[in-house]
Amino acid sequence: MKEELYPDLAELGGLQQALAHAAGQRGKDLGLIEGATSPSLEDPNSAKLLSGRGTIMIYLGADERRFIISTANVRHSWMEGVTDDFGDVVDVVLAWQGGATLQDLGSRYPFMEYNELAQANEDGDPVATQWGVLLRDDAFADYLPLTREMHAQERLRSLFPFYSMGMLRLSRDHTSRQAGEIRISPLRGGGYRVESTTSGEQIHVAALDQLADAALSLL
Numbered sequence: 001m002k003e004e005l006y007p008d009l010a011e012l013g014g015l016q017q018a019l020a021h022a023a024g025q026r027g028k029d030l031g032l033i034e035g036a037t038s039p040s041l042e043d044p045n046s047a048k049l050l051s052g053r054g055t056i057m058i059y060l061g062a063d064e065r066r067f068i069i070s071t072a073n074v075r076h077s078w079m080e081g082v083t084d085d086f087g088d089v090v091d092v093v094l095a096w097q098g099g100a101t102l103q104d105l106g107s108r109y110p111f112m113e114y115n116e117l118a119q120a121n122e123d124g125d126p127v128a129t130q131w132g133v134l135l136r137d138d139a140f141a142d143y144l145p146l147t148r149e150m151h152a153q154e155r156l157r158s159l160f161p162f163y164s165m166g167m168l169r170l171s172r173d174h175t176s177r178q179a180g181e182i183r184i185s186p187l188r189g190g191g192y193r194v195e196s197t198t199s200g201e202q203i204h205v206a207a208l209d210q211l212a213d214a215a216l217s218l219l
Helices: 013-026 086-097 103-108 114-122 129-134 138-151 206-216
Strands: 044-050 054-059 068-071 076-084 160-164 168-173 180-188 192-196 203-206
Touching: 013 044, 013 054, 013 086, 054 086, 068 086, 076 086, 076 103, 076 114, 076 180, 086 103, 103 114, 103 180, 114 129, 129 138, 129 160, 138 160, 138 168, 138 206, 168 192, 180 206, 192 206
Parallel strands: none
Antiparallel strands: 044 054, 054 068, 068 076, 160 168, 168 180, 180 192, 192 203
16 A cells, blocks of 8 residues: 555555544444455455445555445446545445445445446346346347347246356346356357256257257256
8 A cells, every 4th residue: 555645544554444443433333344355454455344235345546546446246246436535435335334225325426336237136126137238238249149039038038147258148046146047058060058057957959049949948
């Protein structure tokens, strides 16, 4: 930590200690504060805190005074932002731990940003929103025929879709990694592999229009 950029934090021993001190002055307790890169308090440049919606990570800028904030759980990101005001950092953490909504927090602290999928997750049903993202986002244009084919089937449309390593993964439950997935992988030699992570069963098909039936058979 460059003391010339963060003299207020350096005086207290680092970011973690400064967060605890500032919250205490507001009559609040932030709970356990660890380093984002290490649980040790010897890391003065980052902090990791808990909330009912996952973790809050804070990092210090190296070349200019700035605090980089992100909130996420094991399944998705909630919101993130950058500010040079340490007081705002403390207030954002307290508000998030206190249950502030994305809209409320974003309106109070405009530097904190979130996307439509985060809002859909907060509303409780991100599945339709995620399909919409995959169908219209240019980043997934190469996969559009596959996405459309799966989306056309009502039962498959109820699964949460995402792409990873060129593979379409359809999650049975977007809130749990243990719920199982149907995975569809284009093969280099042509055709596709359809796999259930629940049963381990695999089906190979030659054409796109055969995929939906194969995926449905594995549900």
